[in-house]
Amino acid sequence: MAKVEIPIEVARKFTKGVTTHEVEASDLQDILISLDNDFPGIKEALNTGLAVAIDSSILQDWFLEEVEQNSKVRFIPAIEGG
């Protein structure tokens, strides 16, 4: 059961402001699919402009990364460098 945090803006739009969700999934794509079942359209919102943090590392280009049982997954603004 991964603990997933979504941005406040996305939460307001799709999950009536609830930002933390428990999701049964083994990788990031499963998380998107599972969330999209509960909140249709959220997949697209989470797919642009956001990086993903799994525990302490931030992934800019994420796709199929695995997620362990008690991983903390967070969607955060993408980081561009100067």
Added chain:
Amino acid sequence: MAELQFAAPETVNQAIKILGGAKGKGRILAGGTDLLVQMRSGRIEPGFIVDVKNIPELTEIKKEKNGYRVGAAVSGARLGEHKSVKKKWPGVVEALELIGSTQIQGRASLGGNLCNGSPAADSVPAMIAAGAICKIAGPKGRRTAKVEDIVTGPGKTSLKKGEFIISFLLPEKPKKSSEAYLRLIPRTEMDIAVVGAGVSLTLDNQGICTKARVALGAVAPKPVLVEEAGLILVGSKLDPDTLEKMASACRAACNPIDDMRGTVEYRTKVAGVLATRATQIAAERVRSGR
């Protein structure tokens, strides 16, 4: 624009003839550090460039009986290397040497700095304080004029068509005289003066001021001689009260503009501060016999 033409005459008369023939589109080139920037930005489109650096009268520094004569095209770097001019007119030399970088110093001239007509020109307040006189040549012959009468407004001078400056006379100073120039710039180099102040003065053996000229830059449409300020200094021992009175006379003489480099309020206040400090430095230079 028609093809730009260039000539480098070797005598004053050749220069006058070429300028006359250029039908008002001729521009004198000494250092070129303002001229070329304005040409590149398109602010001016001269038809004929007259380079005066091959005319001896404009490039020599020579002692005369009543002072030193400095050619209008002499660069700041060269003047800075001239021991006796630097010793007698420290204000004029440090003002010219403050213009721009070492590279600009290699070219910028007293004539160019004056004729560019910028209210914030660094060398002009110092030359006014020193009472410098310029020798002017033109189609109708030669004349002299005080430096403070040359600039009439931003980018404008009192020179008539076809006239240009040949040289400056830095008049001999009485003993126990000196001068100083200060300017306020946000950085330590490379900026145009937000405020400039030049002071030239003479003290007697008791340290009483017998002669003083105070000039300000960047606080009016042209560099200004503040007669009132000079008069206040004369007869005093440059005590704090006198200096404050002199500073307020300077503030009164200011009518600056707000622009991206400075505000009216700031320029007026700092004009007084710099005039006071320049007076103290000039006085120190007299006392220390430098």
Added chain:
Amino acid sequence: MTLQNGNGHNGNGHNGSGTSNGYKYVGTRPVRPDGVDKVTGRANFGADISLNGMIYGSVVRSPHAHAKIKKINFDKALKLKGVKAVISGKDFPTLKPSDKLPGVAPLSFYDMSRNVIARDKVLYDGHAIAAVAATTQAIADKAAKLIDVEYKILKPVMTAADAMKEKAPLLHDDLFTEGVDPTPKKASNIAKRTELKLGDPEVAMQSADFIVEGDYSTETVHQGYIEPHACAANFAQDGSVSIWASSQGAFMIRAYTARLCGMSTSKIKVIPAEIGGGFGGKTTIYLEPLALMLAKKSGRPVKMTMSRTEVMRATGPTSGGTAHVKIGAKKDGTLVAGTLELKYEAGAFPGSPVALGCMTGFAPYDLKDVACLGWDVVVNRPKAAAYRAPGAPVAAYAVESAMDELAHKLGIDPLTLRRKNSAKEGTKAVYGVEFDRIGNEDCLQAAQKTKHYNTPLGENQGRGVASGFWFNIGGTSSAEVMINEDGTVIVATGSPDIGGSRASMALMAAEVLGVDVSRIKPLVADTESVPYSDLTGGSRVTFATGKAVIDAAEDAIKDMKRRAAKVWKVDFDQVDWENGSAICIENDEIKPMSVADIAQIAGKTGGAISGKANINVTKGAGPGFGTHICDVEVDPETGRVTVLRYTAIQDVGTAIHPSYVEGQLQGGAAQGIGWALNEEYVYSKEGNLLNTGFLDYRVPVASDLPMIDTVLVEVPNAGHPFGVRGVGETPIVPPLGAVANAVSNAIGKRMTSLPMSPAKILQKIDAG
């Protein structure tokens, strides 16, 4: 943690004899491989290219900040002898809002295409409208002046505050605020709202004994690279294009130019020139699509170089903006809550780094209850581009000023207050990520122990300290390590070198291969010689491209060990690699074979030897923390500031090449000092840029600055074989706060807006 004290003198004690952290080459200071060409003037930058039959381009730029384009008339220009081609927006494909870079960073090609050349509207003074190519630059410039453009002038809006107002002039009628629910129907200048929250700061704030609150503002500033943008393009009749350009990413130039010109990337080859400074400002494109189209229409190679005025008017500065900060703390100095609201000016198109400001502002602090709100607002200014830790310096300026105020209120030493609340391993940042082992505490401690921090101050003098943070990222990098027949090595990567990374690549390859760094030649390859690589930015190259080089070197070693095993007729796993040679484990009589030995018989053992690595480093980038100390003296009668002393302390993971790491700290500090004291864009009421050159856009000069002392704190990053962390961007984050706090402490009044010009300071002093 080892402390490499580069204080004032960069001791060469580490030369060649290995470093304090046990490496043979990593940590030494060899001369950079590109150095000799640069000190002799042979290095070729963007504007130094010349091609057979080359002609020259010139751009027509809008004199208005906001106007509709009614008509463009080329007749007079086309009549001028020597003019070969003209282009305008019509020569480019029209892209749609949905044309975005797929995946994470939402890069809108729709916006980029309208920024590179206007279509129906000009949105800032200097916005490109048309371009012309002619046989000489003089003719091209003359022709550009003959192109008549008819405008319908509109009212400009220049600041975020004005642009957010109800009746403000609208830049885009198809821009609806993102991040607001429900999505508004009415177009707005507010492009996006971003909110990050941890815990509940509103509630926690009530438990504070002391609260400090303040409003801070900063102006638009430019990266100020000394090399103006420059490129050349050749369009062959078979449709294949070559582009020579100085940029932070040849692959980025290829990808963006292809997209804006409607071509496939395979048709475009980009050859990187030396880059004369970028700092994030050359992570996008301006001239390349114009040069390509002019080359296509004229049938001649076209060279285009920007003037300094064009660079200032029309290339991405970083956002000016406002910040409202509030911090609550207990009497003993423990922070209980923090809130930050940022409004950044994005320029003509959406995309300011406000979200990054929100993420970094409080990062140096262990705060359980914190909220950051960011507004991305379009205004009639050039589109903002990245500038070294984009978004972070302005947010840090506000937070670090508030921390300085709090320290005074509580009567606690500013560094002690920061140490007491320092982010450390396990601290959760406002964006919800817990930090691994980080060096913020180590930097604060080092700062407190410096001679600088313990030297008493004189009259009219003040000292300021500030912390700073940057994430540092990984990303996609490719590298090839080629072993030449004589055993020398070529290391090719796709990462342009803006901070000395070529030297670092050579050092890392040397360390892995066991070959002396002098026998290794690193080079930046063109887009047809190495696989795709992300652009250089985000302080990623030494970390991510470094990893690719290490993997490629290990790949080469595997190949060399295989060949040694073949020669020695032993199993592969009987061969090991030790200081530059293959050794046989079971039989130490066998003489080890060095790289040179193996290279010599490469032909006989299977052909040329090389190792490759194409990786996407998604994990392990180690964040960089720093602490800066600044002493200033303020002239009370004129408000002028003199920077007396400056020390930059930073956790650099492992300094691969200490001199260039010190250079990053010194360069970032100098840019931050300029940002704090003198740099700003000054616009007229009508929206025209007034200071378009280095005369009145005042970057620091040599006589403005003292020596910038550095202390390299090394807390190795577990995510990299040599402990590397990015170092390039953190150094620009602390200086705004450090200098502002120094000036505020010198005059006893809080300076709440940058830049702190002499007039502003004198006004504050006289305000009594």
Added chain:
Amino acid sequence: MSKQHVTMTVNGDPVEVLCRADQTLLDCLRDEMGLTGTKEGCSTGDCGACSVTVDGRLVCACLMLGVEAEGRKIETIEGIGESEELHPVQRHFLEEAALQCGICTPGFIVAAKNLLEKNPNPTEEEVRYWLAGNLCRCTGYDKIIKAVLKAAEEMRG
């Protein structure tokens, strides 16, 4: 398009070039003579990247017309360290890591060499003020000043 014929000495070699009256010395060096070591950073004399010496005097090549160079001796970066050995200033710039991107380096080296010819034992402040016309955005100047002071020390022997 009338051009003027100009003869000058560049790095010791006689050079003849045709240039328009409005063409700067910088354009002549780069476009007519192919000497691209002298760089353009601003074209208004504010950055120093185009520093050259004219008859031993340090100037900005962008603020001088090509035609003014008639009969003069010009030294550019290409004329420094031409022989086997780099000039001490060049060597110390490398050893002290006094350059990063390198666009300002030619200007700094021409200016620093000119300084040391006039003042073999400058103080740090004298070096900083002499080089105030050469902008650098990468280094913060620290290592550049140190490199010049070290070169001066070596040249004094």
